[in-house]
Amino acid sequence: MTDYAYAGEILRVDLSSGKTWGEKFEAADRRKWVGGAGLGAKILWEEVPPEVGWDHPENRLVLATGPLAGLPVWGTGGLTVVTRGAMTGGATNTQANGFFGANIKYCGYDAIVFQGESPDWVYLHIRDDGVELRDAAELLGKDTWETQQSLEKTLNLSGHNLSVYSIGPAGENLVRFAAIQGDYGHVASKNGCGTVMGKKKVKAVAIERGTKGVAAAHPKALFAAADDIAHSLQTDPSTKGLYLYGTLGGVRNLQGMGALPIRNYTTNVWPEEVETQKWEANGLREGFDHRGHQCSACGMHHCHMQVISSGPYKGQVVDEPEYEGWSGAGWTIGATDPQQVTWMNTQLDRACVDVNEFGWLCGWVMECQQKGYITDEDLGFRLEWGDIDGANRLLEMICKREGMGDLLAEGTKLAAEKLGGEAQDCAIYTEVNNSPRGHDHRSRWEEMIDTCTGSGGTMDTAPPVFPTDYGLPARVHPQDAEAVPKHVGGLRGRRAYEDSLGACVFTTRAPMDVLCRSIQAATGWDVDKDEAMQTGRRINALMRAFNLRCGIGPEVEKPSRRYGSTPVDGPIAGVSIMDQWEKMLDIWYETAGYDRETGRPRPELLRELDLEDVAEALWGANV
């Protein structure tokens, strides 16, 4: 049988014994779980029992791609990381792009599964069938870019011939929100996936571009579908800006609707002195010498490298921040000079932490210093709003766990709980410890409820994409307490399916029937939009079941006091989400098909999703 769209093997790496082997990715499992998030969820459920915490050697770290990776559909170099994460202690579903997905499949694997814990620091080297754990002593202490540069030199390879996904000093020192970064600027950031990699003493994965092909079932139809996806991205009113400028347009759009998080949610009004023009999408791009830094097979004008053109970091090459970088390394901490923010964003990528979590943490420290909750003596220096050098100093303290950095390395929630009182009231986090992304969600209620109920360390549904494909309204008012949870619950599944394809979620923002045509052509399956949604919901339900088994239930599905506070100014001044919170949860649970009291997916839903064993595990054999 031809393994259309799949390499057909999963690479297993036992770090305790140093043994590696290939395992068949059974054809029967492929359609049910697809790859990426789905494959990872299955492995997590079957192989990580509740007593195996995030830092236990038997935790699994799954680096997976999916059926579209390595094929000529835009943005198909995708990496999905699934593990039991260090932030929530539950499931993780986080993505990075670049060339991982293509290069690993050309080596003959659909995924890498790390288990065990190495006695010494290692990196995994893959070259076609040659798989080897190598000594990483010389890489220790290096940031992620230095690590890639060092391995390029060692292996005498560069450009797209070598993918390196690594942790930085943060992961080495088990900073709880450490991330995994690859191919200069692509970060799987959520739920402390880099912390798990550090605990396993894996510094990096280096994949030489393999020589094996990936076959499509219907090549001509695949090209036609890929062209249609590209056309949709180039012409749809929502994605045209994304096609031309990536996520740069987010700053002005979100500022206009009161959803740009400014100075740790203390205001929603843009400071008068800010030069608006600099923060327009093309203003941000034209402010720098830049060049395209596209991911595998991608035609979007999205990822770029740029050169800082003025100020103390002039001449340095950095990766152009995503919107989240402009937010977490900028607005959240009161920094409004793009030249400085872009430098800080790359510092975060290189040290390798989640830019969102750093933003909430640094903004919180700044506000606490301003209000006297954290003194200069506590911190060791004065950190004012917008102080980029100070923010970088804070980052170094956190990565080395020096002084107060040791506490801050635990993330915003745990640090704020430790300080307690009025300091805790200023902190932005969720009780489940999913890091909110860099928006002011008090203006985007769908994202706040999604972040609080998400089972993968972040949002499960994420922003709506063609909701009318599934009979939902094209648009709902962002503060409509009835329509919002129906939208979030009703679209639940699409994102998890996309996260399983080995593709970038910015290039899968096409109508679902068009996206399904690409999957049909790649795999030969007659998949349609309903099957796609059903598969995504299966993945979401399994991650939730995993979390429930780990003791993470509905009691932690709420925002911190500041995260759920009422804005005092701007376009949503005086509008309170918490007045509506319980009602919204009621509707969300009903729409998702989950039990409101226990948080469990209902047994009839689990059976419908072909998860009989999960229904039995959660509800007992006789329900």
Place this chain on the structure above:
Amino acid sequence: MSETKSVKAIRVRLEFISWASTFVGGDGNERKIFDEEVPEGATLRDVLKKMSSRYRSLDEALWHNGTGELAEHLEIAVNDALLGIHHKLDSEMKEGDLILLMGQYMGG
């Protein structure tokens, strides 16, 4: 003979910021401002319909497949408050109202 009643006009301002300006002939890098005269009693929907009748790309982006309902591509604020807080599509406009249109949010 029927009596003709004169209808008083009011003026409202529409501002298209950032990417939204591309739907009314801008380059996405500027603020496009239109001062529009509409009959007293006109609703927000009337004002937007009048505007979108002049710009095809705005018409395609603003309305969902001719249903008369808003599509997902643009966000609207009236007098600095998001649509839905103090105004709905069928709210009556007042002299001097400011209607702000911006691209839908994105992130990542």
